[in-house]
Amino acid sequence: MAAKMTGPELMDFLETVFPQVKDDFEIEEVTDMRVRVRMKIAERHLRPGGTVSGPSMFALADCAVYMAVLAMIGPEALAVTTNCSMDFMRKPAARTDLIAECRLLKLGRVLAVGDVLIYSEGGEAPVARASMTYSVPPR
Template sequence: MALQMDREALNIFLDRTFPQVAGQVRVQSLDERLLISRLSVDHQHLRPGGTVSGPAMFALADVTIYLAILARIGEVALAVTTNASIDFMRKPEAGRDLLAECRILKLGRVLAVGEVLIHSEGVEDPVARCSMTYSIPPKR
């Protein structure tokens, strides 16, 4: 399936539609099989002990899958998460941004399923794995 939105269009959409993550999450690269996004980690993402919080990692996964779906179907702001599962596997490296690699496993008319692996930048082993299902609203 040909992409409907490129990296720049996705970043512009994100800034315009979700100002709460503007400047924090950016699409780094995108092709037909993989979208990579970056969370610029700062103090607001940390929990006691100096590690990135679970909610920050979950939000990164959710936004990344959402953008990977939109890259394929176009600007459908009302696509929503209907199911999510996340495994926190190891503590993120302190002082490093997080990179999220997303693959869309199934893209249907009304449902999309994606998977994200989150890594600390420069570290091979993932810190979290997330799978999500999104509901795609009917075209009008």
């Protein structure tokens, strides 16, 4: 199955349906069943100690799976998260952008399952891992 939306099309769609987060994310790559998303870290994403907060990392993982699903099915605002399991494995580098590498493991009629590895920019080891399930609206 080939991707139906490009990175710029996904960004335009994100700006339209979620304008409150349009400045947080950048779609860096879209391929079949995969996306790479950058979170542009700002002061609002930090927790005490200058590291990126867990809720910000969750938002990145959630956005990455949402973008991967939409890349494959087309613009559908009502795709929603139904489950998430997230492991925070190491402290992200202070004030450094985060990169999410997402791949869809399953894209069915009703559910999509994705796996996300999150890295500090320039880092080799992931700082977090998420497994997410999305409900896909009827097409």
